[in-house]
Amino acid sequence: xxxxxxxxxxxxxxxxxxxxxxxxxxxxxxxxxxxxxxxxxxxxxxxxxxxxxxxxxxxxxxxxxxxxxxxxxxxxxxxxxxxxxxxxxxxxxxxxxxxxxxxxxxxxxxxxxxxxxxxxxxxxxxxxxxxxxxxxxxxxxxxxxxxxxxxxxxxxxxxxxxxxxxxxxxxxxxxxxxxxxxxxxxxxxxxxxxxxxxxx
Amino acid sequence: xxxxxxxxxxxxxxxxxxxxxxxxxxxxxxxxxxxxxxxxxxxxxxxxxxxxxxxxxxxxxxxxxxxxxxxxxxxxxxxxxxxxxxxxxxxxxxxxxxxxxxxxxxxxxxxxxxxxxxxxxxxxxxxxxxxxxxxxxxxxxxxxxxxxxxxxxxxxxxxxxxxxxxxxxxxxxxxxxxxxxxxxxxxxxxxxxxxxxxxxxxxxxxxxxxxxxxxxxxxxxxxxxxxxxxxxxxxxxxxxxxxxxxxxxxxxxxxxxxxxxxxxxxxxxxxxxxxxxxxxxxxxxxxxxxxxxxxxxxxxxxxxxxxxxxxxxxxxxxxxxxxxxxxxxxxxxxxxxxxx
Numbered sequence: 001x002x003x004x005x006x007x008x009x010x011x012x013x014x015x016x017x018x019x020x021x022x023x024x025x026x027x028x029x030x031x032x033x034x035x036x037x038x039x040x041x042x043x044x045x046x047x048x049x050x051x052x053x054x055x056x057x058x059x060x061x062x063x064x065x066x067x068x069x070x071x072x073x074x075x076x077x078x079x080x081x082x083x084x085x086x087x088x089x090x091x092x093x094x095x096x097x098x099x100x101x102x103x104x105x106x107x108x109x110x111x112x113x114x115x116x117x118x119x120x121x122x123x124x125x126x127x128x129x130x131x132x133x134x135x136x137x138x139x140x141x142x143x144x145x146x147x148x149x150x151x152x153x154x155x156x157x158x159x160x161x162x163x164x165x166x167x168x169x170x171x172x173x174x175x176x177x178x179x180x181x182x183x184x185x186x187x188x189x190x191x192x193x194x195x196x197x198x199x200x
Numbered sequence: 201x202x203x204x205x206x207x208x209x210x211x212x213x214x215x216x217x218x219x220x221x222x223x224x225x226x227x228x229x230x231x232x233x234x235x236x237x238x239x240x241x242x243x244x245x246x247x248x249x250x251x252x253x254x255x256x257x258x259x260x261x262x263x264x265x266x267x268x269x270x271x272x273x274x275x276x277x278x279x280x281x282x283x284x285x286x287x288x289x290x291x292x293x294x295x296x297x298x299x300x301x302x303x304x305x306x307x308x309x310x311x312x313x314x315x316x317x318x319x320x321x322x323x324x325x326x327x328x329x330x331x332x333x334x335x336x337x338x339x340x341x342x343x344x345x346x347x348x349x350x351x352x353x354x355x356x357x358x359x360x361x362x363x364x365x366x367x368x369x370x371x372x373x374x375x376x377x378x379x380x381x382x383x384x385x386x387x388x389x390x391x392x393x394x395x396x397x398x399x400x401x402x403x404x405x406x407x408x409x410x411x412x413x414x415x416x417x418x419x420x421x422x423x424x425x426x427x428x429x430x431x432x433x434x435x436x437x438x439x440x441x442x443x444x445x446x447x448x449x450x451x452x453x454x455x456x457x458x459x460x461x462x463x464x465x466x467x468x469x470x471x472x473x474x475x476x477x478x479x480x481x482x483x484x485x486x487x488x489x490x491x492x493x494x495x496x497x498x499x500x501x502x503x504x505x506x507x508x509x510x511x512x513x514x515x516x517x518x519x520x521x522x523x524x525x526x527x528x529x530x531x532x533x534x535x536x537x538x539x540x
Contacts, residue, residue, distance in 0.1 A: 035221050036383055043214035048371060051214070056224045102210055131210050150207040153386055181203045 014071030047098040058084040074161035082162030096136045103132025134184030146177040276467020277460045279480045284456035287503035290449040295529035298331045298446035307518035317360035319353035321346040330534040331446045335400040337390035342380030342537040346373045380536040394421040394437040408450035410457035431464045432486040443505035473507040
């Protein structure tokens with residue numbers, strides 16, 4: 001029962017989903033492996049209150065649609081993020097309200113490994129409301145792509161399979177969203193600019 | 201700090217709820233018959249396993265600091281330089297994994313209880329970071345349960361009927377420890393220095409010269425926090441290299457030497473951490489207004505940081521204390537944190 005997500009491999013995940021068509025209890029392993037990160041993503045976007053319903057709905061939808069899951073197209077992880085993102089899209093008002101609260105109060109403290117963020121967070125305090133407002137002002141489709149990169153850490157390729165949109169569209173939505181945020185935050189940082197150019 | 205990092209900073213980590221996973225399973229099992237998921241039938245057993253109460257002893261007496269003077273003529277600077285020499289003499293690690301295991305303690309920001317019987321509770325959590333040489337990183341966490349903060353709080357809690365679970369600030373607090381989890385950190389930089397993401401590889405490549413290291417850190421701080429006083433953030437980022445990152449011995453030594461030259465790092469004297477270990481206490485403010493202060497207790501004989509206490513954070517009740525239980529290299533593979 002202790003399926004650790006660090007032990008999970010995309011090919012094995014896909015195999016589990018395939019086997020779960022005959023032996024549905026095997027789907028439990030998918031739930032065990034991905035519950036944590038899918039919940040984290042949904043809770044970040046919709047707040048802890050709203051997240052529970054959406055996460056339950058995500059796994060329920062995945063279970064019901066598992067026959068249609070195509071491992072040659074998307075990893076199980078990207079597939080689940082896609083389902084969760086589509087469900088989040090139906091709760092735009094909750095997301096905007098959550099962003100407003102984040103802008104005012106900021107997140108809960110501290111993830112391990114990021115101790116000295118305290119200092120930076122304190123110094124960056126003043127930027128928070130404008131960043132939250134800028135995020136709330138984005139088009140839903142642009143925000144989805146941006147947050148799948150920033151919060152879920154999905155690649156362009158994975159986002160394209162998760163949302164069922166062309167690769168080039170992922171890039172253009174991401175660029176548009178980042179440009180709007182930079183404009184909202186004011187004063188571009190030359191260091192960050194040059195580093196981004198290098199990143200391609 | 202680019203926009204993506206600012207976004208992660210804004211969202212932070214959602215609060216941990218040890219019962220959430222079991223609750224969602226239950227909900228899925230309770231779906232109408234035609235949708236019922238056969239894999240959720242193990243729910244009853246799981247919920248029972250999680251309800252077992254385990255008494256956890258968490259040391260509660262705050263670290264005591266004895267000011268310098270009387271017999272002690274040793275300066276803070278010489279202690280940091282001695283720690284640097286110890287760090288430098290550490291052999292380059294050959295084990296498979298770097299690991300740090302910490303006990304984190306924080307007062308819940310809202311008083312609990314009913315009517316007259318209101319009390320503060322302190323939440324404890326074990327956190328672990330693991331890093332393999334190939335750059336894979338895992339993060340482990342285990343909530344140890346909440347308990348009344350002081351003797352007076354304990355009495356108010358008893359009068360309140362000694363509840364073992366509370367609902368507050370959109371989540372459930374419990375006295376029971378959770379099962380714990382271990383997750384691979386993927387898709388984002390697993391470490392951060394002055395708010396900038398850092399990979400395992402980038403940490404290995406940091407300068408081993410104190411001045412060069414300080415310059416590198418200062419540069420990162422300028423990008424992350426363009427306004428306000430930089431010194432505190434520089435001190436914080438340098439000290440982070442000592443205890444929360446897999447820094448090589450020469451980088452740790454350089455960080456100690458750079459800290460020894462910072463005017464804003466104050467030596468408070470000998471101190472004992474919450475687990476009774478002796479060390480030297482240093483502190484610095486991490487903000488221009490001098491309200492947020494971090495105090496580190498350092499054991500110069502082992503060059504390890506024993507504990508960190510952050511005081512004065514806006515919106516935070518009491519101190520945030522982290523006690524380092526283990527730090528360094530090991531051949532044990534990553535696992536869900538065990539109880540201390």
